Amino acid sequence: MWGPLRFLRPDALWARYRFDPTAYGLPRRDELDTGRSGPALPGYRVREIQALADATRHGDWQAAASYVEAAGQDWDTRWSRTELLEQIARPDSSWVDAWRRERPDDCDAATLHALVLVHRAWAIRGSGYANTVPPARMAQFGALLPEAIDAAREAAALAPQNPGPWVVMITAARGARYSPYRFQQLWTELVARAPHHYDGHWQALQFWCAKWAGSDAEMLSFARKAVRNAPEGSPLAAMYLFALQELEAREGKRAPSKDSKALLQQVADSLRSVRADDERLPRLRHLLAYHLGRADLHDAALEQFRLIGLWCGAEPWIEDPNPAMSFDLARTRAARKSAGPRQATRQR
Secondary structure: OOOOOOOOOHHHHHHHHOOOHHHHOOOOHHHOEOOOOOOOOOHHHHHHHHHHHHHHHOOOHHHHHHHHHOOOOOHHHHHHHHHHHHHHHOOOOHHHHHHHHHOOOOHHHHHHHHHHHHHHHHHHHOOOOHHHOOHHHHHHHHHHHHHHHHHHHHHHHHOOOOOHHHHHHHHHHOOOOOOHHHHHHHHHHHHHHOOOOHHHHHHHHHHOOOOOOOOHHHHHHHHHHHHHHOOOOOOHHHHHHHHHHHHHHHHOOOOOOHHHHHHHHHHHHHHOOOOOOOOOHHHHHHHHHHHHHHOOOHHHHHHHHHHHOOEOOOOOHHHOOOHHHHHHHHHHHHHHOOOOOOOOOOOO
């Protein structure tokens, strides 16, 4: 994995010549897997997703409707299921149209339709900066987003207690260039229905980024509030990790403040309460381990590396040409500067 050493810093030398990962409860270097952020989905989930894809491909929208309805008022789960259906609908959304025709008063069908429009708009625009997008594509993007917002408002009227349509509106708002005042009106409606909605918070965090409608200060204030308000069992505190990633992408690495270290410890404490089988958790552990290490919270970082195990196919490691090396150096540093070797059960 190593080849010629890229770095001659102490961590790199110690990693190559002295570091025994197993003494710290970590997988061997030759076990590291850059293919995924964590273990594969359990078989029942793979079969469930495949069954949905097969059913909708044959026009069976009832299976999709039942899948969303089964989430009840667990709004995070209901939204994640809606997002999965949107992904399934990307090659062909005719079954969504059929669902809406058969059940015109179904909020789930109307919400999914609005979400399909939002993602269709972003697919046309692309992910580049505005000055790199051809005018014709930008015009299509600008026309589709208001249509998606209108569709989401119609969905909201069908089930006033459902936060899903408001997540769609918040998702579309930054591309539609909403002012902070207009956005706040949408946000008030969302949190009145689901005050700790994970994906709603993630979309709002993007809005408050400096590259969109906010500033670094507004983004960080929003993220800190999410940490303070995160309920037990929710990964909501991870909004602070995304804010740190955004700052680093814009401004480069900078020394963590005392306040940042305290917040990172709070994030670590909060994520301990999240169910181990939460599919969002592996990605968050990678970001947490990275930022804890940068903040010199080495024992806490090492705890995350033990929980991560052999998987290193996630941000921030995959941003490096050699993800396994980047991951290994980070866990080496955490081990080297921690309280000392501790045997632990490894997660696989």
